[in-house]
Amino acid sequence: MNRKLTATRGPRLNIEDNKVRFFTETIDAGRISPLAFFEAGDSSYSHERFYWQNADKTLTLVGLGHATVLASDRVEKRFEDISNAWQTLCAALIKEEKDLDPVLFGGFSFDPNHVKESEWAAFPSAHFVVPSIQLIIKNGKTSISINLVTESEYAVEEFDRLRDERDRLIHIAQVEEFNVLSKPEVVSVVEIEKERYLKAVGDVTEKINNGEAEKVVIARSVKLQFADEVPAVTALHHISNEQQESYHFGLQKEGQLFFGATPERLIEISNGRAYSACVAGSIRRGKSAAEDRELGDELLEDRKNREEHQYVVNMISQVFEAYCTDVSIPKVPKLMKIRDIQHLFTPVEGEVEQGTDIFSLVQALHPTPALGGVPTNVSMDIIRSEENMDRGYYAAPIGWTDTAGNGEFAVAIRSALLDGECAYLYAGGGIVADSVPEEEYDETWVKFRPVMRALGGKLHG
Structure with a gap:
């Protein structure tokens, strides 16, 4: 053509x-x-x-x-x-x-x-x-x-x-026959600046204890090297098949594919009504139903995670009060369970005021405390000075709108940038006053798992 x-x-x-x-x-x-x-x-x-x-x-x-x-x-x-x-x-x-x-x-x-x-x-x-x-x-x-x-x-x-x-x-x-391709063969997994990440978590914890911020999200990346170039459809097939409860997305540009399976909706507008999701605070899934319930109860009762979750609820609630009427917010979070992890989750909804489009809400909501920190401006400055990584579109808004004004954006976590024979995976966590670098490091591996598994990588820990 x-x-x-x-x-x-x-x-x-x-x-x-x-x-x-x-x-x-x-x-x-x-x-x-x-x-x-x-x-x-x-x-x-x-x-x-x-x-x-x-x-x-x-x-x-x-x-x-x-x-x-x-x-x-x-x-x-x-x-x-x-x-x-x-x-x-x-x-x-x-x-x-x-x-x-x-x-x-x-x-x-x-x-x-x-x-x-x-x-x-x-x-x-x-x-x-x-x-x-x-x-x-x-x-x-x-x-x-x-x-x-x-x-x-x-x-x-x-x-x-x-x-x-x-x-x-x-x-x-x-x-024509559509051949489902097997997972890629991973040659190596390289942790990018691991020691820098651990030091950053320690430094940020100290800043928080000194009163410079209440919470800061610090992320890191790993690089997978494959034996051969990985087709985009292979990555999308496996991530979609394995993470059934999530949003699935893929965006190609100049030979690269940014893709992932995120549990987190940022904003949806449907027929004039807006919906968002407060997702923050996490714990692993149990190896049995009984252990899973115990871990979920532990998450619901955990002070650090409930505090981290409330930061997000407060911020998203303020945005909805500014841009919407008839706002509805439950007072207590519930559990969102996906394959590798469970989160604290609070839904929010309201009627969009006339003259407000989805991009206005995306701008007002990004970054949420779940991906940036509290206060926003201070935490972003700390991320720039401590993280030493270009997040690109990781943890950022990705989604769609149409000519009628409907649309939906998700937060692009549990994601990777696929580039031919390699892929960059991204994960982070919220740092607060009692954060421990080694524990935060272990939590990132839980968050790496969905994309790591989809791309044929072996799980860590």
Whole structure:
């Protein structure tokens, strides 16, 4: 297919120009495996794909190709940049009532103020795409849309070519055999600056005891080296298969895949109502149901974890009170149990005030105390000085919105950056006054496990 006709424009498309038009068309499709459809785009869109599945499995999204890219390198205005560009693009939309709303998918970096030379060089502070071809499975029904953003006078011809491309991809996904690949062969696991991490935890604990902050999240990374290049679909298949209770995501850019299985929703807006989740405080799963209950009860009663959890509840509650009405927050947390770990969990919801979009809420909520600390500004300064790591999109917002204003963002933890024959895995924990470096180190291994296992690595501890 002539790629020019899919309107792959790059990050500087001038959507302010009133000549730009945004076309979409949706057809119903039969049963299609979303990962088979993802893999069908490998030959033509190997660097231009995304994948999303929400935690309750009621929505799956796959995007192939780029109708357009919205990006920002700015520090203070990146949320506003994406919001404004998306609103302008939405105003150019031409669709029929039967057509589904086009989707914008992407993410933000954790901290654009803390950029160093790292594996994240290809990712700007904000990167979002409108796919040329999008698959949506919602409540069991599969639909496929084509999207065209164009200034060309030959839009009709371009759209016809997109229809042909859509049909080709559907045929591949439905007819050709999709081979589930075995897990990669791991050659080595390298802990990156382990001693620096342990020292950072000790130093941060001392700062907290000196009254400089109440809580600071410190993260670290490990690098897996594989015998061969790992296909993106292999990583997505295994992480999705093994972490059933989580959000699954994958975002490709310039040969890399950022992917993961996160338990943590940041914000969802559905028909004008907003939902968030306070997730902080954790303990391992038990080897038996009885031990699991004992550990869960221990977590519910643990002062350190309850305190850490309350920081998150307080912060998210304040944001909802500022941007929503009819806010509902349970007074006591419950347990969220996933395969390798259990967390304290408190749901929050409210009615979104008119004029507030999902990017406003994402900006107000990021970073939560579960990923940054308390107070926010102080903890971020300490992270920059002590962590010595570019988090990239790890622990940052990733998700989607549509032209109707609905959408959902998760916090990109339990994640990795896959880069050919290697992958970088990330994990962290909240440091408070009585934190012990060795215990925090052990906790990171629990958090590494989901991605480590999916990529064929051996569990530590």
